[in-house]
Amino acid sequence: MNNVDARSVARFVEDAAHAAMPHRLYTLIFPMVWPKGQVLLGMKKRGFGQGKLNGFGGKVEPSESIEQGAIRELEEESGLHATKVNKCGLLLFYFEDNPVAMEVHVFMAHEYSGEVTETEEMRPEWFDIDNMPFSQMWADDKCWWPLARHGRSFVGRFWFKSDQVTITRQTLTPVDSLEFSRNARNTS
Numbered sequence: 480m481n482n483v484d485a486r487s488v489a490r491f492v493e494d495a496a497h498a499a500m501p502h503r504l505y506t507l508i509f510p511m512v513w514p515k516g517q518v519l520l521g522m523k524k525r526g527f528g529q530g531k532l533n534g535f536g537g538k539v540e541p542s543e544s545i546e547q548g549a550i551r552e553l554e555e556e557s558g559l560h561a562t563k564v565n566k567c568g569l570l571l572f573y574f575e576d577n578p579v580a581m582e583v584h585v586f587m588a589h590e591y592s593g594e595v596t597e598t599e600e601m602r603p604e605w606f607d608i609d610n611m612p613f614s615q616m617w618a619d620d621k622c623w624w625p626l627a628r629h630g631r632s633f634v635g636r637f638w639f640k641s642d643q644v645t646i647t648r649q650t651l652t653p654v655d656s657l658e659f660s661r662n663a664r665n666t667s
Contacts, residue, residue: 558596
């Protein structure tokens, strides 16, 4: 049996075959400005996702909670420190020819401090939430962003070809809660 991170919730939304895969925990966080209706995205300058606009995030460290990981990644990549975050989604990504699934916990940040700063990894820029630059983002973003933007919680599963562009299969389910238990299992 694989060593499963105790913080993982993927087993509650995956079929048995995918739940048995090794998973790596990640975060994705989007600072928002109301009432202007803006979201801060970052152009990824290096590493996985280079050349794409995205929220801020990365791997969750073993010593931190998933929420702490989101807050840390935002500060490291943008200079902003989130003082309040709301979890809005769970995304599972499976890449052809990669035996490790990505379990991504998605947050919105409406309260934060600090100044937006370009870092070695990200070049931040504000965008209108109703005019997202989807052509410069990951292909899955246009599927789940409307739910996140309207405050709806969701679980999404996306299968990508090894080109990291082509989605071969997907499921996206609005959910009432992102609090999972052993009795709540969705295998859509």
